[in-house]
Amino acid sequence: MNALRVVRLGxxxxxxxxxxxxxxxxxxxxxTVFTAIQILVLFLMRGHHVPGTTFSLGSLTLPSVIGMxxxxxxxxxxxxxxxxxREDGTLLRAxxxxxxxxxxxxGKIVLSSATTLIGMVITLALGLIAFPGISVSASGAxxxxxxxxxxxxxxxxxxITLGSMIPSPRFIGVVLLPFGAIxxxxxxxxxxxxxxxxxxxxGQLFPMxxxxxxxxxxxxxxxxxxxxxDGSWRLPLVFLALALWSVLGLAVAPVVLRRxxxxxxxxxxxxxxxxxxxxxx
Amino acid sequence: MSDVAAEVRGLRMRYGAVDxxxxxxxDIRAGEVVALLGPNGAGKTTTIEILEGFRARSAGRVxxxxxxxxxxxxxxxxxLGVVLQSxxxxxxxxxxxxxxHLGAYYARYATPEIRRPWxxxxxxxxxxxxxxxxxxxxxxxxGQRRRLDVAIGIVGRPELLFxxxxxxxxxxxxxxxxxxxxxxxxxxxxxxxLLTTHDLAEAEKxxxxxxxxxxxxxxxxxxxxxLALRLSAQAEVRWTIDGQRFVHPTDEAxxxxxxxxxxxxxxxxxxxxxRASLEDTYMALVQEYEQ
Numbered sequence: 001m002n003a004l005r006v007v008r009l010g011x012x013x014x015x016x017x018x019x020x021x022x023x024x025x026x027x028x029x030x031x032t033v034f035t036a037i038q039i040l041v042l043f044l045m046r047g048h049h050v051p052g053t054t055f056s057l058g059s060l061t062l063p064s065v066i067g068m069x070x071x072x073x074x075x076x077x078x079x080x081x082x083x084x085x086r087e088d089g090t091l092l093r094a095x096x097x098x099x100x101x102x103x104x105x106x107g108k109i110v111l112s113s114a115t116t117l118i119g120m121v122i123t124l125a126l127g128l129i130a131f132p133g134i135s136v137s138a139s140g141a142x143x144x145x146x147x148x149x150x151x152x153x154x155x156x157x158x159x160i161t162l163g164s165m166i167p168s169p170r171f172i173g174v175v176l177l178p179f180g181a182i183x184x185x186x187x188x189x190x191x192x193x194x195x196x197x198x199x200x201x202x203g204q205l206f207p208m209x210x211x212x213x214x215x216x217x218x219x220x221x222x223x224x225x226x227x228x229x230d231g232s233w234r235l236p237l238v239f240l241a242l243a244l245w246s247v248l249g250l251a252v253a254p255v256v257l258r259r260x261x262x263x264x265x266x267x268x269x270x271x272x273x274x275x276x277x278x279x280x281x
Numbered sequence: 282m283s284d285v286a287a288e289v290r291g292l293r294m295r296y297g298a299v300d301x302x303x304x305x306x307x308d309i310r311a312g313e314v315v316a317l318l319g320p321n322g323a324g325k326t327t328t329i330e331i332l333e334g335f336r337a338r339s340a341g342r343v344x345x346x347x348x349x350x351x352x353x354x355x356x357x358x359x360x361l362g363v364v365l366q367s368x369x370x371x372x373x374x375x376x377x378x379x380x381x382h383l384g385a386y387y388a389r390y391a392t393p394e395i396r397r398p399w400x401x402x403x404x405x406x407x408x409x410x411x412x413x414x415x416x417x418x419x420x421x422x423x424g425q426r427r428r429l430d431v432a433i434g435i436v437g438r439p440e441l442l443f444x445x446x447x448x449x450x451x452x453x454x455x456x457x458x459x460x461x462x463x464x465x466x467x468x469x470x471x472x473x474x475l476l477t478t479h480d481l482a483e484a485e486k487x488x489x490x491x492x493x494x495x496x497x498x499x500x501x502x503x504x505x506x507x508l509a510l511r512l513s514a515q516a517e518v519r520w521t522i523d524g525q526r527f528v529h530p531t532d533e534a535x536x537x538x539x540x541x542x543x544x545x546x547x548x549x550x551x552x553x554x555x556r557a558s559l560e561d562t563y564m565a566l567v568q569e570y571e572q
Contacts (some may be wrong), residue, residue, distance in 0.1 A: 093365060097383060098358040100386060265335035265336050273368050
């Protein structure tokens with residue numbers, strides 16, 4: 001019974017945070033700027049063709065970008081949320097409340113899932129309207145559904161883990177840099193088959209590639225699988241890879257989070273505040 | 282609830298090779314307001330964080346509301362209030378919204394004796410933020426934010442409230458308002474409070490009992506008056522005669538003033554008898570310790 005009550009508190013928290021994120025304009029700018037840039041890039045690519053076909057490169061990239069959105073909204077954004085909340089004392093407040101940490105984490109999951117899915121819906125709607133070749137069949141919708149769910153499961157726990165590990169929000173670059181590198185080798189903006197084999201191998205280690213592939217499988221005509229590795233959408237492997245990352249993340253995140261939370265105290269937050277204020281002057 | 286809210290015996294805290302706390306003993310009785318004083322680095326914050334369950338101790342026995350803080354569960358947590366110094370957390374939230382939300386965490390932990398949480402509107406009134414109930418927290422003044430911190434700390438009607446340097450950085454008016462708020466709390470709610478402060482006048486004003494912590498130990502433990510008396514029975518007598526000021530320290534203030542009147546009668550003006558203040562006691566104790 002109590003578990004249900006805590007989940008309700010977490011849902012309420014996530015709901016309030018989502019409403020604030022969607023109504024507080026500085027936040028709204030921050031969250032929409034990324035989507036806006038993506039869309040701009042897609043439009044610029046619309047006139048180009050996938051090598052060896054007459055298919056629009058923009059249409060090929062749009063599902064990949066939806067996949068990347070999960071890595072961004074689930075992983076990068078959550079890393080940032082946790083790092084910021086540690087620094088400004090939000091997390092300590094959660095810790096000072098009964099069931100506060102659990103509700104805090106549920107709230108963050110709700111917030112990041114919702115913003116990621118909203119981003120997906122916007123980009124998808126745009127794709128259906130303005131990009132030739134993007135369509136959602138019944139089986140495509142099912143694929144979209146399970147890839148989205150697994151995508152959140154595979155990315156959010158990693159975001160929580162990284163956010164708990166970096167010492168302050170200023171270290172977000174440490175995460176952002178490899179994130180950019182992984183994006184480059186995950187076949188998001190260009191087919192992965194055009195990369196050297198060893199880079200393809202590295203790219204396939206991370207969830208972003210599989211998120212992109214799963215979304216392409218869901219939204220593109222089947223003949224485009226020809227530009228993929230093995231000329232196939234490899235959906236069983238998409239499932240397996242994302243499921244493995246989910247299991248790994250779900251196993252590691254609670255341990256790292258708990259360890260970090262145990263060490264949070266008023267004097268730690270005060271010390272961070274002092275450092276941040278020093279930097280500001 | 283038992284008579285003792287917190288019990289600390291032989292508390293030690295070691296960082297590397299340094300013992301910050303070296304055998305600290307004290308009790309906090311239910312309904313008491315206890316001030317923990319001490320120079321910077323004496324371990325006040327460490328002590329309070331150990332009691333709050335935010336920090337693991339090196340050795341010793343600590344019981345807070347009947348539980349070891351290191352093993353306190355959510356049920357135990359719900360009976361405590363911690364007033365944290367806010368910075369910019371929950372900046373986008375509105376005052377009423379945040380108190381409503383955080384209050385809900387305590388609803389399950391209500392008991393027949395203690396209704397939890399506090400009614401939001403009533404609580405906002407108590408801390409004097411009624412006019413700001415719909416304001417975004419980012420737009421509150423420093424003093425208002427601090428009162429919100431107190432409101433968050435007490436929203437679950439804690440049986441024991443921790444205040445770590447609650448008025449640091451306050452202007453005199455905000456400080457007075459804060460003291461009135463604590464008085465209202467302790468009078469109306471019989472809350473037990475442990476506070477740390479650097480402000481001796483604040484400790485004298487708020488606390489039933491004062492603990493002085495220096496060198497990792499409790500140097501003194503008693504009411505502000507007791508401490509002042511214990512350390513120095515001396516008082517200072519000041520008066521003027523024909524516009525000329527006189528100051529005389531004495532152990533026998535009553536006998537001295539009687540003699541003064543016998544000698545000069547009505548010519549004695551502006552008579553003041555000043556007991557040693559908590560500040561005098563504190564300085565003497567800390568100096569003694571440092572030598």
